Amino acid sequence: MRIRVGWQRGLIELRQSFTNPAELLSHFLWPILMLVALFFLRNRDFGSTGFQLGALALPSILGMNAAMGMVSISQLLTADRADGTLLRAKAIPNGLVGYVVGKVVSVGGGLIADLAILLIPALFLVDGISLGSAHWLTLGWVLLLGLVATLPIGAVLGSVFTTARSQGLIQLPMLGLIAISGIFYPITALPSWLEWIGQVTPIYWMGLGMRSALLPSPAVEVDGSWRHLETAAVLGVWAVAGLLLAPVVLRRMARRESGSKVAERREQALRRVA
Known part of the structure; x- marks a missing residue:
């Protein structure tokens, strides 16, 4: 029952995000910027x-876009905590579970839509991309496992950082991890110590899994291999860790929430505006 309610809530939020002009712009802006970058890179050879x-x-x-879902869900959780939405969910029996399920559905659905907005035109823009039936299957399991590995971690981060202003403490390290995770340049071109750090993150393995689905050869990858077993193992470890940790952290955070704390945060926000 609670999961079904959360699913329905997530679908409603997802539909609203594609009918709200500001959110609709955000769905298209980043893919368009990435398509512009791909346009200028399309004829440049790598060595x-x-x-x-x-x-x-x-x-x-x-x-990278899929991994950034952890930042999105963290920001949403922080905003809902500040305005009392999370407190109202807590007051309903099993409301917190339905709330989390709804956020995962809305954020995950939005990410999949954003990836489609980017991928479909990019297939006509960039040469050297292959997508047969096996490639679509690989793309699907990497994306789904990657979302399960990253979205719970985002919920944990949203529980730890209590204000929207503190979200910069998440975004800056995330940008640093992206820079060393082989997103815009093969990780094998980085110093070995950065290469090892990059391979600890789920961002690298999601990127590697996506490359294995779209590229014909792993010539520039570590060990010259797609390492599907390692990809599934590392993302699986992150997924298990997140799914075990997130409920504990969310329950502890929810127990500390009260109407007086919501009012206090609201007053602080009004003072900053004034």
Whole structure:
């Protein structure tokens, strides 16, 4: 029952995001900017590998966008905590579970739509991309497992950071991780110590999984292999850790919420505006 209510709530929020002009713009702005970047990279070769930078960058950008879902859900959770939405969900029996399910559905659905907005025109823009039936299957399991690995971590971060202003503490490290995760340049071109750090993050493995679905050869990858087993294992570990940790952190955060704390945060926000 609670999961069904959360599912329905998530679908309503997802539909609203595509009918609200501001949110609709956000769905298209980032894919359009990435398509512009791919346009300028499409004919630039990466050394003597035979790959073009556009073909290398496209699947990595897809993986990066999917991983950024943890930032999105963290921001939403922080905003709902500040305005009392989370407190109202807590007051309903099993309301917190339905709330979390709804956010996962709305954020995950929005991410999949954003990836489609980017991928479909990019297939006509960038050469060297292949998508047969097996490739679509790989793309699907990497994306779904990657979302399960990252969205719970985003919920944990949203529980830890209590104000919207503190979200910069999440975004700046995230941008740093993206920079060393082989998104815009093969990770094998980085110093070895950065290469090892990048491979700890789910961002790298989502990018690698996306590249394995879209590129014909792993010539520029670590060990010259797509490492599907390692991809599933690392993303699986992140998924299990997030699914075990998120409910505990969310319950502890919900127990500390009260009407007086919501009012206090609202007064602080009004003072900053004034």
